[in-house]
Amino acid sequence: MDIDGVMVPATSWKPAETLADGFAAFSRNAVVHLNRIIAETGASIVLTTSHKSSFSLSQWLEIFSARGINVGIERLDDNADNLSRKEEILKWLGTGTEESFVIIDDDKSLNGLSTTLKERLVLTSPMVGLNEYHADVAIHILLKETHELV
Numbered sequence: 001m002d003i004d005g006v007m008v009p010a011t012s013w014k015p016a017e018t019l020a021d022g023f024a025a026f027s028r029n030a031v032v033h034l035n036r037i038i039a040e041t042g043a044s045i046v047l048t049t050s051h052k053s054s055f056s057l058s059q060w061l062e063i064f065s066a067r068g069i070n071v072g073i074e075r076l077d078d079n080a081d082n083l084s085r086k087e088e089i090l091k092w093l094g095t096g097t098e099e100s101f102v103i104i105d106d107d108k109s110l111n112g113l114s115t116t117l118k119e120r121l122v123l124t125s126p127m128v129g130l131n132e133y134h135a136d137v138a139i140h141i142l143l144k145e146t147h148e149l150v
């Protein structure tokens with residue numbers, strides 16, 4: 001999951017509000033819908049955001065908790081090689097640790113993923129962020145896979 005353009009919609013007319021922990025506030029709407037995904041699927045988070053290495057994992061847990069989201073958090077490796085988001089995700093998939101997953105991001109490079117992976121992609125609109133429709137699609141993808149495993 002990405003943060004900018006997902007939990008923090010881009011606004012051209014004002015900078016994002018920053019909370020006391022030094023990180024941007026999340027959209028209230030995005031928090032509601034992310035919490036719905038978590039509640040309905042039991043999903044945890046793997047951070048893909050470019051901010052992922054700016055905080056420790058325990059700081060990320062606190063950042064999400066302070067914004068009303070309490071869930072397990074992991075992250076992709078530090079992007080030392082300046083890979084595109086698509087390349088970073090493919091690298092993570094290559095480690096073979098993934099189970100059922102959905103990719104929630106506004107990065108259009110992800111449109112270049114294979115057809116199979118694009119079936120797991122929920123591409124948000126950067127100015128809007130995660131909304132009800134995206135949450136419905138993400139839940140559908142995650143629950144469909146769970147049922148297929150049974």
Ligand SMILES: [Mg+2]
Pocket residue numbers: 002003004005006105106107
């Ligand atoms: Mg983004």
